[in-house]
Amino acid sequence: MLLVLLSFVILLASAVAALCLGGRPSRAQDAGAYGAVAASIAGLIPSVQTLLSGRTETLSLPWPVPLGSFSLTLDPLSAFFLVPVFTLTALSAVYGVDYLKAYSGRKPLGLVWAAFNTLTAAMALVFTSSNAVLFMLGWELMAAASFILVLFEHEKAQTRKAAFIYLAAGGAGALLLMAVFALLGSGSATLDFSSFHSPSRAAASAVFLLALCGFGLKAGFIPLHVWLPEAHPAAPSQVSAVMSGVMIKTGIYGIIRILGFLRPWEEWWGWALLIIGAGSCVLGALFALAQHELKRVLAYSSIENIGIILLAAGLGVIGVTRGAPELAALAFAGALLHVFNHSLFKGLLFMGAGSVLHGAGTAELEALGGLSKRMRASAVFFLAGSAAACALPPFNGLAGEFLIYAGALRGINFPASVALAGVAAGLVLAVAGVLAAAAFVRAGGTVFLGEPRSERAAGAHESGPLMLFAMGALALLCLVSGLAAPFLLGPLAFAVSSGFGPLYGFTAGIQGAAPLVYVSAGGLLLLAMAAIAAAKRKVFLRGKKPAEGVTWDCGYAVPTARMQYGASSFSQPLTDFFQPILRKIGQYPVISEYFPGKASFSREAQAVFYNELYAPAAFRIRELAYRFSWLQHGRLQIYIMYIVVTLMGLLLWKL
Amino acid sequence: MHTFAELTIVFIVLLDLSLAVAGSLSYCIKLVALQGVVAGLLPLLAASGAPHARAVLFAAVIVGLKGAVFPWLLMRARDKSGARKDVEPLISYPASILLCLGAFVAASWLGSRLPLPETHVAWIVPASLATIFTGFLLITTRSKAISQVLGYLVIENGIYIFGLALFVEQPMMVELAILLDVFVAVFVMGIAIFHISREFDHIDTAELSELNDWRRGEYGK
Numbered sequence: 001m002l003l004v005l006l007s008f009v010i011l012l013a014s015a016v017a018a019l020c021l022g023g024r025p026s027r028a029q030d031a032g033a034y035g036a037v038a039a040s041i042a043g044l045i046p047s048v049q050t051l052l053s054g055r056t057e058t059l060s061l062p063w064p065v066p067l068g069s070f071s072l073t074l075d076p077l078s079a080f081f082l083v084p085v086f087t088l089t090a091l092s093a094v095y096g097v098d099y100l101k102a103y104s105g106r107k108p109l110g111l112v113w114a115a116f117n118t119l120t121a122a123m124a125l126v127f128t129s130s131n132a133v134l135f136m137l138g139w140e141l142m143a144a145a146s147f148i149l150v151l152f153e154h155e156k157a158q159t160r161k162a163a164f165i166y167l168a169a170g171g172a173g174a175l176l177l178m179a180v181f182a183l184l185g186s187g188s189a190t191l192d193f194s195s196f197h198s199p200s201r202a203a204a205s206a207v208f209l210l211a212l213c214g215f216g217l218k219a220g221f222i223p224l225h226v227w228l229p230e231a232h233p234a235a236p237s238q239v240s241a242v243m244s245g246v247m248i249k250t251g252i253y254g255i256i257r258i259l260g261f262l263r264p265w266e267e268w269w270g271w272a273l274l275i276i277g278a279g280s281c282v283l284g285a286l287f288a289l290a291q292h293e294l295k296r297v298l299a300y301s302s303i304e305n306i307g308i309i310l311l312a313a314g315l316g317v318i319g320v321t322r323g324a325p326e327l328a329a330l331a332f333a334g335a336l337l338h339v340f341n342h343s344l345f346k347g348l349l350f351m352g353a354g355s356v357l358h359g360a361g362t363a364e365l366e367a368l369g370g371l372s373k374r375m376r377a378s379a380v381f382f383l384a385g386s387a388a389a390c391a392l393p394p395f396n397g398l399a400g401e402f403l404i405y406a407g408a409l410r411g412i413n414f415p416a417s418v419a420l421a422g423v424a425a426g427l428v429l430a431v432a433g434v435l436a437a438a439a440f441v442r443a444g445g446t447v448f449l450g451e452p453r454s455e456r457a458a459g460a461h462e463s464g465p466l467m468l469f470a471m472g473a474l475a476l477l478c479l480v481s482g483l484a485a486p487f488l489l490g491p492l493a494f495a496v497s498s499g500f501g502p503l504y505g506f507t508a509g510i511q512g513a514a515p516l517v518y519v520s521a522g523g524l525l526l527l528a529m530a531a532i533a534a535a536k537r538k539v540f541l542r543g544k545k546p547a548e549g550v551t552w553d554c555g556y557a558v559p560t561a562r563m564q565y566g567a568s569s570f571s572q573p574l575t576d577f578f579q580p581i582l583r584k585i586g587q588y589p590v591i592s593e594y595f596p597g598k599a600s601f602s603r604e605a606q607a608v609f610y611n612e613l614y615a616p617a618a619f620r621i622r623e624l625a626y627r628f629s630w631l632q633h634g635r636l637q638i639y640i641m642y643i644v645v646t647l648m649g650l651l652l653w654k655l
Numbered sequence: 656m657h658t659f660a661e662l663t664i665v666f667i668v669l670l671d672l673s674l675a676v677a678g679s680l681s682y683c684i685k686l687v688a689l690q691g692v693v694a695g696l697l698p699l700l701a702a703s704g705a706p707h708a709r710a711v712l713f714a715a716v717i718v719g720l721k722g723a724v725f726p727w728l729l730m731r732a733r734d735k736s737g738a739r740k741d742v743e744p745l746i747s748y749p750a751s752i753l754l755c756l757g758a759f760v761a762a763s764w765l766g767s768r769l770p771l772p773e774t775h776v777a778w779i780v781p782a783s784l785a786t787i788f789t790g791f792l793l794i795t796t797r798s799k800a801i802s803q804v805l806g807y808l809v810i811e812n813g814i815y816i817f818g819l820a821l822f823v824e825q826p827m828m829v830e831l832a833i834l835l836d837v838f839v840a841v842f843v844m845g846i847a848i849f850h851i852s853r854e855f856d857h858i859d860t861a862e863l864s865e866l867n868d869w870r871r872g873e874y875g876k
Contacts (some may be wrong), residue, residue, distance in 0.1 A: 636803065637745065637795045644791045655768050 001057040001074055004128060007043035007086075010035055011121035015114040022110025029097050029104075032113025036093035036120060040086040043124060047086065050079035051491035056498070058130070067191045068133030076494035080336060081127045081253050084343035085246045087477070089120045091470040092238035095351050098464035099238055099358060112152065116239060119145035119247070126250050132181035132191035139177065139250075143170035146247060149239045150231045162230035169217050169227040176214030177254070183207050184261055196261045204262045208269050211258040212276075219251025221280040221310055225303050226610045229287075232302070233295035233363075237354020238470075240295060244302040245347035249339055252309055256499045259317070267321040267417075273314025274421060278428040280307025283581070285435035289442065289571050290582050290605040294353045294363040297443045298346065301389060304436055305342045309335045311425055312404045316500065318421045319407070324414045327422065329507035330407030332496045337488065338400030344481065345388035345397055348474035352382035355467055356447055360460035365446045365567035367457060372448040374460045379448040381471040386440040388478045391433055394523025396482035399516060401429060406515045435574075442570045451561040483523050486516045568603045575603075583608055660700040664782045667693055667816065668759065671789040674809065675755035676748045678741050680801060684729045687805050687812075690786075691721025694812045698819055717815075720834065725808060725841055733801055743798045751796060758788035771821065779820040786813030804844045811837050 014035020021028040050057065056075040063070035074082075096116070100109055122145055125138030147170070150163045181191055183203060188195040198204060213224065220228035228248070232240045255273075259265065284304030291297045312335035319328030355378040356371060357363045372379035388395035391402075404425065411422020452458035462468075481488065497505025554563055568575075575582055583606045589599030631642075670690045677683045695717035698710055733740070744751060762784035771780060790813055793806030814833060 637798070640791070640803075641795045644795070651765075655765075 001046060001059045001072065003042050003046045004072065004074060004082075004124065005059065007039040007124065008121050010039035010042060011117045011124075014039070015117040015121070018110045018113035018117065020110070022108055025104040025109040028110035028113055029100060032110075032117055033093040033097045036113075036117050037090045039117070039120070040090035040093075043082060043086040044090075046074060047079040047082040050074050051076055051083065051494060054494035054497070063134075065133055067185070069131045069190055069192055070134060071130045071192055072128045072134075073130035073193070074128055075498040076491070077253075077256065077499040078127045080340065080491065080495035080499075081246075081249060082124060084249070084340055085120065085123050085127065088242055088245045088343055088347045091473055092116075092242050092347065092351070095241075095354070095467050095470035096236070096238040098466040099236065099354055101464070102358065103236075107152065112149065112236065115145045115148040116242075119149065119239075119242065123247060123250060127253060130193040132185060132193070136174065136177065136181070140174060142247065142250065143167075143174070146231075146235070146239075146243060149235045149243075151234075152236050152239075153234065156234075158230075159234045162227070162234045166227045166231040169224070173214045173217030176210050176217070180207055180210045180214055180258065183210070184258075193257075193261070198261060198263050201266075205266060205269075207258065207262060208266075211255060212272065215251040215254035215258070216276075217251070218248060218254070219306050219310075220248050220303055221276055221306050222283050222303060223609050223613060225280070225284075226607065226614055228303060229291075229296050229299040229607070232299040232350075233293065237295070237350055237357060240298075240354070241347040241350035244299065244350055245343040248302060248306060249343065252306070252313075252335075252339060255310075255313070260499065265317055265321050267318060270314045270317030270319075270321060270421070273310050273317060274425065275314070277307045277309070277311030277314055278424065280304070281311060281432040282307070282428060282435065285432045285439060286578055286581065287605070287608075288439040289435055290575050290584060292365050292567060292603075292605060294356060294365060294368075294443060294447060295350065297365075297439060298349050298353055301349075301436060301439065302342075302346055304432055305338065305346065305389075308401065308404070308429065308432065309338050309342070311428065312338065312400075312407070315404070315407060315411075315421055315425045316504070318418060319411075320500075320504070322414065322418045324411065324418050325503055325507055327407045327410040327414070327418065328500075329496065329504040330403050330410065331425075332500045332504050333489070333492050334400050334403030334405075334407060336400075336495050336499070337403060337485070337492055340488075341388065341396040341400050341478075341481065344474055345385045345395070345478050348381060348385035348471060348478060349389060351467065351471045351474065352378055352385055355382075355463040355471065356460075358463055358467070361456045362454070365443065367454040368447045368452070369450045369454075369457055369561065369564065370448075370452040371457065371460055375448075375462045377468050378463055378471065381468075381475045382444060382448065384475040384478055386444045388482070390437040390440050392437075393519065394479060394482050394526050396478045396485070398523075399482060399485035399488075399519060401433070402515060402519050404429060438571065438574060442567055446565075446567040446570065450564045453561050453564070453566070483520050483527075485520055486513060489513055489516065568601075572603075581608070582606070583612075660697065661778065663693055663697055663700055664778050664816075667812075668778075668782050668785055671759075671786055671809075672752060672755055674789055674805075675751040675792065678744075678748070680733050680740050680742055680799070681730065683742060683802070683805055684726050684733070687808050688722050688726040690812050691725070691808065692718050694815050695721060697816065717834065720838060721808070721812075724838075728841060729801060729804060732804075742802050745796045745798055751792065754792055754796075755785075755789055758792065759785040762788060779816060783813045783817035783820060786810075786816060789813075800844070800847075804841060807840065807844075808837065 014031050017035065018028045018032040021031055046057070054076055056073065058074075059072045061070040093116070096113075100107075100112065103109065119142060122138045122142035126135060126142060129135045129138055147163060147167055150166055151159065153159045154163070183199060184196045184207060185191040186199075188197070199207060216224045217227075232244050235243060259269075281304045284300050284302075284307055288297050288300035288304060291300060312331045316328040316331035316335065319325065319331060353363055355375060356368065359375050359378070360368060360371065362368070384395060388397035391397040408422040408426040408429070411418045411420075411425075413419075414422075452460075463471075493505045495505070556563060575584060584603050585606060586603035587601065589596075589601055591599070667690060670686055670693070674683060674686050674690075677686055695714050699714055746754075759781070763781040765784055766778075766781035769780065787810050790806045790808070790810030793809055794803050795806075797803070797806070811833060
């Protein structure tokens with residue numbers, strides 16, 4: 001526990017140091033990065049210890065804030081979320097040193113590092129605090145720090161809009177959370193988590209709904225996601241990695257914690273989580289397929305993965321309320337394992353996108369291509385991350401989803417409603433998996449394969465050694481945690497126990513072991529086959545010189561890069577099918593002559609929920625507010641009159 | 656026993672009424688200063704027996720601030736602004752005095768209804784409420800920024816007298832805090848008025864509404 005505290009101190013001290021050294025960018029970079037790495041190591045040690053031993057540690061310091069206490073608790077659930085936080089922070093910091101070098105002198109790097117380290121400290125505080133006031137402090141600090149990072153390229157109007165939406169979403173979420181804690185803590189002297197007691201049925205449902213919306217605004221599931229695809233791509237890439245990899249998981253953590261305070265659960269909570277998760281994962285994958293910018297593809301993929309986690313949690317809640325503990329245990333274990341795995345591969349993918357942005361100067365899919373020849377290592381790492389994101393063995397994306405599938409299939413042995421939930425969850429996962437695979441084939445293929453579609457892509461260069469090291473480490477972790485998934489079950493069982501109840505943790509440990517061993521065995525087999533194939537190729541090619549040709553020349557004698565399939569054309573069959581949902585706008589050329597002249601083609605993905613739901617709603621509110629603009633005339637005297645009249649009214653009313 | 660204090664109360668109410676009809680800015684400033692001084696001396700008059708040294712010191716500070724420093728600051732602001740020397744009321748003087756009288760009637764009724772402890776001095780609660788109302792009247796019906804500061808000071812006088820009504824002996828802590836606020840506020844307002852008049856060539860608050868950011872043309876963007 002003291003090491004966690006030490007980690008806080010290092011993070012905050014290095015943040016201050018980086019801010020003070022802002023005038024000398026390379027010094028600021030050093031202070032920020034060394035601080036982040038040292039703090040991460042200090043934080044990882046107790047987290048891993050807690051996960052291995054299953055013990056809970058607490059620390060309480062005096063803190064003279066009303067209703068507050070400086071109480072930290074490191075239980076296996078917290079530790080399970082802290083491990084990815086510290087892992088990703090350390091590697092992102094290493095990555096960031098190379099990545100931000102290009103901005104030296106143009107951007108206040110001291111501020112960036114200060115915000116980055118504060119963000120990590122805030123996340124660690126959110127995951128460990130066991131007092132609502134302290135929790136909200138960490139929560140708001142997290143929002144503020146990430147807001148600064150989202151504003152990194154504030155000279156772009158789009159970034160400012162993204163930051164504003166992000167701020168608004170964060171504020172709304174925090175407001176709802178205060179209501180949650182007020183309801184939970186009513187009647188007790190402090191807002192310590194340990195003093196919370198489950199409210200009555202109706203109030204418990206209200207708490208659940210408020211928490212779902214409040215934490216949902218941070219987790220970013222559909223339809224509360226509008227800020228996510230705007231804000232995540234706007235931040236520097238290593239920050240996008242942290243935000244998408246671990247920061248949105250604070251929402252998931254919050255929902256799990258609140259569920260822990262509310263006993264017994266209602267079945268419809270499970271259905272709510274299941275339906276929201278299902279919608280989120282299918283639509284998230286679908287929108288990812290329609291995006292034209294690499295980081296936006298990844299942001300929508302995060303929405304999809306949050307959906308998967310929520311879906312599994314919903315399935316588990318249904319299992320618990322319907323008396324199906326094995327199903328619940330597998331679903332909960334799958335949800336948590338996917339939290340861990342997603343943070344690794346999404347961090348890797350965002351760093352890969354950052355390398356593309358760094359090397360080619362753009363992340364627009366239609367301007368890229370052929371980067372695997374120019375950025376070989378980055379391409380391999382991105383491929384590994386993509387394979388994990390598509391839940392392909394031997395990488396780690398599969399393990400969590402496999403546990404969820406295994407749980408969903410158990411549902412068939414139970415009464416109709418549980419069976420329905422299981423089958424629905426399985427089907428939705430399969431559909432989302434297919435769409436996600438299509439999205440990543442499209443993104444990876446367009447960026448790394450074929451020929452460059454622009455001069456910038458043709459002149460792309462490989463990233464620096466620190467960036468490659470960070471990506472390589474994450475790719476290796478993705479591979480190892482995929483193969484070693486059965487060994488993760490012990491810590492996972494502890495985390496499930498402390499998050500959902502001891503019964504489910506124990507069951508998860510037993511039930512999850514068998515299927516995961518098969519997954520790992522299959523992964524190893526696949527690796528062995530790949531190794532054999534590579535060896536065979538080497539043997540066949542010994543002493544021969546293989547010919548080289550262009551990719552995708554489609555039978556043309558003199559192909560040009562413009563003849564390749566683009567990102568739009570690759571996904572067109574699918575996106576046309578889902579046009580009623582995607583609502584892409586654009587124009588097709590209509591060819592009516594034998595020798596057509598110049599033609600142009602454009603397709604643009606829409607932010608459907610923002611345009612169709614939030615913008616009209618905001619417009620209505622503004623319109624309504626405008627009706628009262630006669631109150632807002634700018635005359636000081638009348639404003640004071642309002643105050644006097646209000647005060648007099650209150651006085652007379654109370655008399 | 657408290658005849659003298661009661662006469663002072665009457666005097667304060669009369670000052671309220673004359674503030675409602677005073678047209679010259681400098682006359683208004685002097686009236687407010689006089690009211691402040693009288694209110695500052697009130698605890699010495701109302702106290703039974705010899706006053707404490709602390710109370711005397713305190714009264715001296717109040718009299719100094721309200722009788723000398725504030726009027727000086729305000730007179731300076733009036734001179735520097737170069738504006739017209741009358742208060743430019745938004746409603747006529749008869750209407751002002753009628754409202755002020757109405758406020759006194761309402762204050763008398765309110766004073767009898769408020770659940771307050773027994774007071775030593777008759778009419779002190781209605782008088783304080785009437786003074787507060789007069790301050791609001793000055794703020795809401797006069798267009799010059801200086802009048803707003805004056806109204807603010809009159810309200811402060813009212814609050815001070817009200818505080819006296821509640822704790823005749825111990826208004827010190829409350830008053831000290833309020834006095835600090837008022838001092839800072841008058842200081843800031845004095846500077847602000849000076850700057851506004853320099854930038855805009857007038858201190859008419861109505862014209863300041865041009866500074867607001869609510870424009871019809873931007874609607875819906």
